[in-house]
Amino acid sequence: MRLMAVHAHPDDESSRGAATLAKYAAEGHEVLVVTATGGERGDVLNPAMDLPGVHENLSHVRRAEMALAAKTLGVEHHWLGFTDSGLHLDPGMVPRDGFARVPLAESVARLVEVIEHFRPQVMITYNECGGYPHPDHIRCHQMAVAAYEACTSVAKLYYLHEVVRITPAMVRFAGRAERLVSRIPRRNSGATTPADPRLGDVAVPGWVRASGVLTRRVRGRRATTHIACGDYYRVRDRALRAHASQVDPNGPFFLVPWTWRQHLWPTEKFELARSRVAATAPETDLFAGL
Numbered sequence: 656m657r658l659m660a661v662h663a664h665p666d667d668e669s670s671r672g673a674a675t676l677a678k679y680a681a682e683g684h685e686v687l688v689v690t691a692t693g694g695e696r697g698d699v700l701n702p703a704m705d706l707p708g709v710h711e712n713l714s715h716v717r718r719a720e721m722a723l724a725a726k727t728l729g730v731e732h733h734w735l736g737f738t739d740s741g742l743h744l745d746p747g748m749v750p751r752d753g754f755a756r757v758p759l760a761e762s763v764a765r766l767v768e769v770i771e772h773f774r775p776q777v778m779i780t781y782n783e784c785g786g787y788p789h790p791d792h793i794r795c796h797q798m799a800v801a802a803y804e805a806c807t808s809v810a811k812l813y814y815l816h817e818v819v820r821i822t823p824a825m826v827r828f829a830g831r832a833e834r835l836v837s838r839i840p841r842r843n844s845g846a847t848t849p850a851d852p853r854l855g856d857v858a859v860p861g862w863v864r865a866s867g868v869l870t871r872r873v874r875g876r877r878a879t880t881h882i883a884c885g886d887y888y889r890v891r892d893r894a895l896r897a898h899a900s901q902v903d904p905n906g907p908f909f910l911v912p913w914t915w916r917q918h919l920w921p922t923e924k925f926e927l928a929r930s931r932v933a934a935t936a937p938e939t940d941l942f943a944g945l
Contacts, residue, residue, distance in 0.1 A: 696741035755790035816924035878924035885917035
């Protein structure tokens with residue numbers, strides 16, 4: 656079976672649904688990550704990578720990081736070749752060469768070509784909110800849905816399930832909080848990635864083992880598909896750390912050890928958005944019905 660994940664920027668594939676991708680790849684399925692843009696307008700969010708030459712060569716840095724992340728996850732990778740729009744919460748501020756301003760017919764045609772070559776049975780992307788209101792994420796959703804509709808060979812289209820709807824105000828608040836946190840002295844600040852492969856392998860306290868997990872509804876929407884992929888959370892963390900310019904190894908992504916996450920959130924959740932085969936929720940397999 657073949658699975659395709661369509662994302663906006665390098666590092667998106669490692670922060671959303673990454674353990675699921677690693678699981679299916681390890682089980683022998685063909686998995687392809689398609690990245691719409693090169694992430695050229697991203698900020699350098701890891702203080703240890705805020706060095707001369709990084710900003711000026713960010714496009715090359717992010718390509719190298721993406722190659723390492725794909726290797727870590729065990730997946731194939733394809734660049735669509737569009738230019739990052741940058742995080743502009745006002746659509747009118749998106750640069751003219753940004754992906755979000757590319758005519759939809761052009762981006763869809765490029766993605767359809769990849770789909771026809773790879774022939775996935777299942778596709779994954781964001782919902783209409785983009786996961787958060789980045790113009791490239793919203794455009795990625797529009798592109799992926801239109802490409803799915805144009806390619807009848809794809810049986811199922813899933814959205815990454817969002818527990819909450821992220822608003823522009825929340826993004827602004829998170830940015831301010833991140834800047835404040837970045838001023839706090841941290842351990843291992845001189846390393847771009849952890850040297851100890853056991854990092855995150857923390858004993859699980861009883862209250863974590865006993866914690867129940869609830870399926871949470873958001874604005875009437877729910878996760879239809881729960882993929883048990885806790886065995887791959889360590890792989891997901893390693894892939895995320897591969898994006899060293901974008902991810903601080905001492906930052907909030909890693910506040911909860913992966914061993915705890917296996918008990919607190921044992922599955923990654925998806926929403927079945929379109930299907931050309933009979934499907935019944937809840938599912939435990941993206942290829943159910945195929």
